[in-house]
Amino acid sequence: QVQLAESGGGLVQAGGSLRLSCPASGRTFSTYAMGWFRQAPGKEREFVAAINWSGDIIYYQESVKGRFTISRDNAKNTLYLQMNSLKPEDTAVYYCAARASIASSVNRDEYRYWGQGTQVTVSS
DSSP states (O other): OOOBOOBOOEEEETTOOEEEEEEBOSSOGGGSEEEEEEEOTTSOOEEEEEEOTTSOOEEEOGGGTTTEEEEEETTTTEEEEEEOSOOGGGOEEEEEEEESSSSOOSOGGGOOEEOOOEEEEEEO
């Protein structure tokens, strides 16, 4: 089992940056593919980025390509999301998630473990 706890959210002006972190409990972090998802008010939770166990296979939602960077440090059991050039439409609760597989996925339903979420608000 993996326990996840996101941090790093906050209020930022459009064009600004934030870095989300998601430390994971347990000694098997490197065997899980990881993902970031987000949920805006009144909308479904949507895929943002995913990374495989070794960090060499990465997927992004089209709207964040070139602005967001997902990465992981298996030695520190931590997942990251660097968000640059933030836009008001990026405002949402951001969740990290773990998939019981070394292969990454963009499918929300394939992730078994979820954090509690961290709020990101981008003002115009």
